[in-house]
Amino acid sequence: xPRSFQILCLLIFFSLYPGARAxxxxxxxxPAVVTFTLDFPSSAPEHYSIRVPSDGGAHYESxxxxxxxxxxxxxxxxxFPLGPERRQKIFDLAAKAGYFQKDIDSHHKxxxxxxxxxxxxxxxxxxxxxxxxxxxxxxxxELTNVMQSLSATLxxxxxxxxxxxxxxxxxxxxxxxxxxxxRANELVEVGAIQxxxxxxxxxxxxxxxxxxxxxxxxxxxxxx
Numbered sequence: 001x002p003r004s005f006q007i008l009c010l011l012i013f014f015s016l017y018p019g020a021r022a023x024x025x026x027x028x029x030x031p032a033v034v035t036f037t038l039d040f041p042s043s044a045p046e047h048y049s050i051r052v053p054s055d056g057g058a059h060y061e062s063x064x065x066x067x068x069x070x071x072x073x074x075x076x077x078x079x080f081p082l083g084p085e086r087r088q089k090i091f092d093l094a095a096k097a098g099y100f101q102k103d104i105d106s107h108h109k110x111x112x113x114x115x116x117x118x119x120x121x122x123x124x125x126x127x128x129x130x131x132x133x134x135x136x137x138x139x140x141x142e143l144t145n146v147m148q149s150l151s152a153t154l155x156x157x158x159x160x161x162x163x164x165x166x167x168x169x170x171x172x173x174x175x176x177x178x179x180x181x182x183r184a185n186e187l188v189e190v191g192a193i194q195x196x197x198x199x200x201x202x203x204x205x206x207x208x209x210x211x212x213x214x215x216x217x218x219x220x221x222x223x224x
Contacts, residue, residue: 031055032123034094036147040115045076048151052090054123058082060154076158080192090146094121096139101128104135117144149188152181157193164199168206175200175213182220190221 032054039047046064063075097104099121111134119140120129135141156178163170181187190197200206200214 029124032091033121034090035118035120036144037118037120038115038148038151043115045074045155050147050150052082052087054087054091058087060151062151062155062158076155078154078157080154080189082192083189086146086189090143093139093143093146094119097137097143099126099128100130100140101126102130104130104137104140105132106134106136108134119143146188149186150192153187153189153192156187157196160193160196160200164196164203164206168203168210171200171206172210172213175210175217178217179213182217190217194218194221 034052035049037047037049044064045062048060048062051059057079058081059077059079061075061077063073065071065073094100097119100119104119113133116131116133118129118131121127132140135144156174159174160171163174178187178190182190197214197218201211201218203211
């Protein structure tokens, strides 16, 4: 059979049955993910984790006793937005720390215990996780500070939600503490709790001084 005739037959076949064409393989890579976890029984919260994927929002969850003398526990779960600069910083620090593929703990016996911290990283080429109390690695230290500051911000949002619903007079003290910690650069990504701050600002049953604090925090975060 002449080759030209074979080619013609193939062209006619594929025109009649387009589904028979070879499809290129779909390439879908999972996003890279950095996760930070803290377990510290004597702190509030006693446990929390922050999961930061490279392709979108982040996730936070925490749990612990309502108060040191209480047996009641409280759980908090939140998907929240994370600014692109902060996200990039987190992944840059993970790379500088070698994707946590090696031991990062100092192993000094005379250091105070400040909670079991775990950093993990995973993408299509790297995977690692490492637990530590204190690390001498500068990138790990900076990343830990970012994650702890982020947790502090989100826990403020959690308490503000509770206070706004059950004890509005407590809002001013919480917001005052937030302002102080923001000035000391101890909080990051205040815009992540914008919804509750917006609710406080819009609630005319909340005293004006408190609403003004919430407004200043929003303006300082760039959310408004």
